[in-house]
Amino acid sequence: THFGFQSVTEEEKEEKVYSVFKNVADKYDLMNDAMSGGIHRLWKDHFIRRLNPKQGTKLIDVAGGTGDIAFRFLKYACTENNGNLNDFDFTSDFSAEDFEMPDFESEQLLGNQEHTSHVTVCDINQSMLEVGQGRASQAGINQGISWLKGNAESLPVQDNTFDAYTIAFGIRNCTHIDKVVEEAYRVLKPGGRFMCLEFSRVPNPLIRRVYDEYSFQVIPVLGQILASDWDSYKYLVESIRQFPCQEDFKTLIQTCGFSAVTYENLTFGVVAIHSGFKL
Numbered sequence: 075t076h077f078g079f080q081s082v083t084e085e086e087k088e089e090k091v092y093s094v095f096k097n098v099a100d101k102y103d104l105m106n107d108a109m110s111g112g113i114h115r116l117w118k119d120h121f122i123r124r125l126n127p128k129q130g131t132k133l134i135d136v137a138g139g140t141g142d143i144a145f146r147f148l149k150y151a152c153t154e155n156n157g158n159l160n161d162f163d164f165t166s167d168f169s170a171e172d173f174e175m176p177d178f179e180s181e182q183l184l185g186n187q188e189h190t191s192h193v194t195v196c197d198i199n200q201s202m203l204e205v206g207q208g209r210a211s212q213a214g215i216n217q218g219i220s221w222l223k224g225n226a227e228s229l230p231v232q233d234n235t236f237d238a239y240t241i242a243f244g245i246r247n248c249t250h251i252d253k254v255v256e257e258a259y260r261v262l263k264p265g266g267r268f269m270c271l272e273f274s275r276v277p278n279p280l281i282r283r284v285y286d287e288y289s290f291q292v293i294p295v296l297g298q299i300l301a302s303d304w305d306s307y308k309y310l311v312e313s314i315r316q317f318p319c320q321e322d323f324k325t326l327i328q329t330c331g332f333s334a335v336t337y338e339n340l341t342f343g344v345v346a347i348h349s350g351f352k353l
C-alpha cells in the first residue's frame with residue numbers, strides 16, 4: 075500500500091503526513107470522538123492530571139494540532155480547582171468562564187509573571203493550528219496561549235525555555251523520533267518534564283486481536299463515512315503498528331538523556347504515557 079511507509083522515503087513520509095492532517099483538519103475532532111468512542115478525552119484528562127501543572131508552568135505542547143492538550147492544561151493550571159479535573163464538564167466545549175485567567179497587565183505591573191501559566195502550541199501543519207485558533211477564539215481564550223508553526227524534529231525555540239513538554243498522539247507521525255526526544259530535552263529547562271501520550275502495544279494477545287480487528291476493519295470505514303477519506307485513516311492505523319513498544323520507547327527516552335523515565339499503560343496498553351525529567 076502507498077501508506078505502508080516502510081517502502082517510502084523519509085521525504086515522502088513527511089509529505090504524506092502533511093497531507094493527511096491537512097485533509098483531516100476540519101473533521102479531526104469529530105473523528106477522534108467517533109473512533110475512540112470519546113475515550114480520547116479521558117486519556118487526555120488523565121494525561122494532564124499526571125502532569126499536574128502548577129500555576130505559572132510554561133508548557134510547550136508539540137504536535138499540538140487543534141489544541142486539545144493546551145486547553146486542558148490552561149483549564150487545569152489556571153483554576154482554583156487545580157488538581158481536580160472531575161469538577162469540570164469536559165463533554166461540553168471549553169468556555170472563557172472556565173479559565174479565570176489572571177489579568178496579564180496587572181501581573182506584569184506587579185512583576186508577578188511567574189504565576190501566569192502559558193502554553194505554546196507547536197505543530198507542523200498550519201491547517202490544524204488554524205482549527206485550534208478558531209476553537210480558542212470561539213471559547214474566548216486569548217491569553218496564556220500562543221501558536222507556533224514548527225517541526226518537532228527541529229523546534230524553532232531556544233534551549234532551556236520550558237518547564238514542561240507534552241506531545242500527544244504526535245510523535246508516531248514524525249520521521250525521526252530520536253530527534254524529537256532530543257529536541258524535547260534541549261528546549262526543557264533543567265528540572266523540566268517530558269510527557270508523551272501515544273498509542274502503544276497491547277500486551278494481552280487476546281485483547282490485541284480484538285483491538286487489531288477493530289482498528290483495521292472499522293477505523294478506515296469510519297474515515298470514509300465521516301470524512302470521505304479512507305486512506306488517511308488507514309495511514310493512522312498503520313502508523314500505530316510501526317511505533318516502538320513501551321519498553322523500547324522508554325529506552326530511547328533514556329538514551330536521549332532523560333532521568334527517572336517511567337510509563338503507564340491506559341486501556342490495556344492501547345495507549346501509554348511516558349514521562350521523564352531533564353536533571
Ligand code: SAM
Pocket residue numbers: 091095136137138139140141142143196197198199202224225226227241242243244247248249
Ligand atoms: N496533539 C493533538 C491531539 O492530541 O489531539 C493532535 C494529534 S494529531 C493525531 C497529530 C499532529 O501531529 C497533527 O496535527 C500533525 O500536523 C502533527 N505533526 C505531524 N508531524 C509533525 C512534526 N514533524 N512536527 C510537528 N507536528 C507534527
